[in-house]
Amino acid sequence: MASQDGIKNVLEGLLAGIHADNEQLFDTVAATPVVKDAVGKVSEGDLDGFYFALLYPLSNMVDGLLERELPLSREAQFLFKHSTFVESHFRRLIEKFEGSACCADKSRTILAKLLRFFNTGAEVSFDYTQKYTYHLPTKVFTTHHEILGFFAALQSLLFGRGEPYVAALGAIYTRMAEAGSATGSTGLSDPSANAGNAALRSAAPAASSPDSNELALTSSVCADDGGKCGAGGYCDICPHRTDVKEPNTGRRPGRALRQSCKPTPQAGVND
Numbered sequence: 001m002a003s004q005d006g007i008k009n010v011l012e013g014l015l016a017g018i019h020a021d022n023e024q025l026f027d028t029v030a031a032t033p034v035v036k037d038a039v040g041k042v043s044e045g046d047l048d049g050f051y052f053a054l055l056y057p058l059s060n061m062v063d064g065l066l067e068r069e070l071p072l073s074r075e076a077q078f079l080f081k082h083s084t085f086v087e088s089h090f091r092r093l094i095e096k097f098e099g100s101a102c103c104a105d106k107s108r109t110i111l112a113k114l115l116r117f118f119n120t121g122a123e124v125s126f127d128y129t130q131k132y133t134y135h136l137p138t139k140v141f142t143t144h145h146e147i148l149g150f151f152a153a154l155q156s157l158l159f160g161r162g163e164p165y166v167a168a169l170g171a172i173y174t175r176m177a178e179a180g181s182a183t184g185s186t187g188l189s190d191p192s193a194n195a196g197n198a199a200l201r202s203a204a205p206a207a208s209s210p211d212s213n214e215l216a217l218t219s220s221v222c223a224d225d226g227g228k229c230g231a232g233g234y235c236d237i238c239p240h241r242t243d244v245k246e247p248n249t250g251r252r253p254g255r256a257l258r259q260s261c262k263p264t265p266q267a268g269v270n271d
Helices: 005-017 023-025 033-044 047-069 075-079 085-100 103-118 145-158 163-183 193-203 255-260
Strands: none
Touching: 033 047, 047 075, 075 085, 075 103, 075 145, 075 255, 085 103, 085 145, 085 163, 103 145
16 A cells, blocks of 8 residues: 555655656656556556555545535535546537537536536526627536436446436437427437437336335445445435435435435445
8 A cells, every 4th residue: 555655755746747748747756666566566467456556545635635625515526536527428418419619618617517506506507698608508408407417427427337327318319309300400410329319218227116226225335435324224315326316205315415424434345
């Protein structure tokens, strides 16, 4: 396991050479014991060893920073840590359905609105009456519900649960195809999306009954942090459990509910 001083030396070296290219940046820290150990793991073909030698302590450091600065919102922490992953998925669908013009401006706007929602509770909305609207989505991701649902699906996807992502993607393709039928167009900027739409509809998992999986909340551990609630039993309001709904109302758990979950680490469960 990497020492704290070793990771500190690596970080200092990386920050000092931040404007260098990849190999030059590596050269600034290559002589540190932590990096030498990681290089050895690569040479040995030891995937787990490389992860624990270098990636794991760096990831933990980032987690510590975000937990201290954003203690009330796991979603905001996730967005900061995985912003490039999240933004690329939003941008790709915007490009597909609205074209490539300003797609990056639109995806960055969505992420900024998501972050505001996670930190303040202000729902995602767009002002289409302002003078400049080039940075606003016009066909896809125009509602709070669709944006938040897709974000939750991306959380699941990153932790190995692809079903919510496939379902969310299928719903978007279906809605866009239906909107295109109503206006006499396909609603798709990319012609190949027609075939993708049909494939996603067939691949999307069927909705389960509220009496089965959606309310069976005590059978699994969160893939991210173990989800062990202080009250006992596995956490049924973990932000990474996108299959969970509140009993009686059928709504997804709100931010205040998720804050009441206080998971404790479990041995053998890694990010």
